[in-house]
Amino acid sequence: MSTAINRFLLQTFIRQSPARGSVRLYGRWMHRSPAKVLLPTDANSKPDLKKEKIIDLDPAILTKKESKQKDISEVNSIKEEPSVSSLPPEKARQIKLRKEEKLKKQKFYLSQQKVFDDNGDVIYEKLKESDPRVSMLLVKLKSKKERLRLGQTLVEGWRLIVDGLEANCKLRYLIFSRPSDLEKVRPFLPKTGARIYKIPYKEMQLWSDVETSPGIFGVFETPTAENVKSLSKSLPIQFVCDNIRVPGNLGAILRVAVGAGCEKVLLSKGCVDVWDPKVIRSAAGAHFRLPIYHSIEWTDMPSHLEPNTSVFIADSNTTSAVASDDNEDLDLNPMPVLPYYGVEFSSLKHTTLILGGETEGISQDSYLLAASKNGLRLNIPLQRGVDSLNTGMATAVIAFEIRKQLIQALRKEKYGAEVQAN
Known part of the structure; x- marks a missing residue:
């Protein structure tokens, strides 16, 4: 019955209300069923409504609360240091002198470019x-x-x-x-x-x-190749980067060079800036642990190589000839292609690995340099129709194969010497 009355009253308000917003206000309470309707015309109605219980608070509780707040405010006022204006003139002058002396010391430290003060704290502006x-x-x-x-x-x-x-x-x-x-x-x-x-x-x-x-x-x-401090003993390996133009690839090569224990890295002219922020970020600190020679002309490249080094080219090209700029083919028949694991690097005195960019590939200058040193081309056999690997990934595969062979040879030599000694 009450639900029907509520529905009737709501429809009546909708018809009579010119504004839609007032209907929403009525709708907030009209869905509720009243406990009892009191009519002013019914004088004999005796409403049976529950009365709220009145909580009688003890006055002593209020007085205790006020005294506690007063005590807290007194403690806070004691902790707060008095302002300089409220201090005696002599004490205020001493505080001011101490502040001025501290500022003078800080300015002196900054002018001398000192990093720490007398207390061992870092000085900064x-x-x-x-x-x-x-x-x-x-x-x-x-x-x-x-x-x-x-x-x-x-x-x-x-x-x-x-x-x-x-x-x-x-x-x-x-x-x-x-x-x-x-x-x-x-x-x-x-x-x-x-x-x-x-x-x-x-x-x-x-x-x-x-x-x-x-x-x-x-x-x-900027550190130079001469003053870079190596944290570990290097192996007789060096990289030559041939026209690496992608910052991420060069950074990955430098990171592999440090991880594999290379002596140094040579960058030909045309490579991306070695101190480019992207190269630094992708190299993960290799710039501070490895001698890097950059912007080297190909005519000066042989002077940076070791006299007894063996030159290898990481080459995904397995053909026997490469087109040159003069529309002539550079014959690569004297330079065979071998799988990267088909060479005994442990029998070599020194190893130089030439790496090319993914887009440009190996330049003619690299082939000429390798041919002049009786070099070889190294290939990574791949399956499922993959043409080549990322430059950084290919560098890691070959470099750590060389490292593995060299370490195994050193261990055998050391183990043989210990056996002979015993």
């Missing part, structure tokens, strides 16, 4: 957004021409910064936004010679080359 000292520096380091002129390199991420510091590369600037990132590199920081800036993270995001910035930049003096 907190800069505002779009500070010209940071923006001008990063603009220059984004340009290859300016990087070469300044002789400085920008790396991003605390891991690469630690790699550079462990290799004794000179740190010029350290830019960060979060103290947690600064703590990760703190044990490796030099005592002097670096300026450290703290800037907002959103500005770091603007200058970052990745989608999510790691929040810390390091600017190093």
Whole structure:
């Protein structure tokens, strides 16, 4: 019955209401069934409604609460240090002198490019957004021409910064936004010679080359092939990069070179900039652990090779001739093609592996160099119709085969010497 009455009243309001919004307001309570309807005309109605229970609070509880809040406010007022204006003149003067002395020390440390203060804390300047000292520096380091002129390199991420510091590369600037990132590199920081800036993270995001910035930049003096510190003993292997133009491929080759224990890497003129941010990121710290000679003319390439080295070309081309620029075929019959595992690298004194780009392939200069050294071409046999592998992947396959054979030969030699000694 009550449901029917509610429905009738709702229809009546819909007909009489000019505005649709008022119907929605009525609809919030009209769906509920009333407990009892009290009519003003019915004088004999005796509503049987439940009365709310009144909670009688003890006045002592309120007084205890007020006294507790008063005690807390008194404790807080004791903890707060009095302002300088409320202190005696002599004490206020001493506090002011201490602050001025601290600022003078900090300015002196910054002028001397000191990294740590007397307490062992890192000294840094907190800069505002779009500070010209940071923006001008990063603009220059984004340009290859300016990087070469300044002789400085920008790396991003605390891991690469630690790699550079462990290799004794000179740190010029350290830019960060979060103290947690600064703590990760703190044990490796030099005592002097670096300026450290703290800037907002959103500005770091603007200058970052990745989608999510790691929040810390390091600017190093560009290391040369002569002053790079090797962390382990190298094997008699070296790479020659022939016109590698993809940054990710060059970074992968450098990473493989460090992992396989190569002596050095030679880059021909025409390769991508070795200090390009993408190359640095994909190489994962190889720049600080490996001597890299870049922009070498092919006429000067033989002078960078070892006198007794054996030259091999990682070549996916299995034909016997290659078209040259003069529309003549360079005969490769004297240079046979062998599978990469078909050569006894352990019997060689030194190994040079030439690597070409995926798009351009091996140049004629590489074939001429290998032919002059009685070189060979190495091929990776593939199945299921795959023409070739990625340059970095092919480099890893061949390089670690060479490493395996050399280590096995060294172990046999060492084991034989121990047997003879016993």
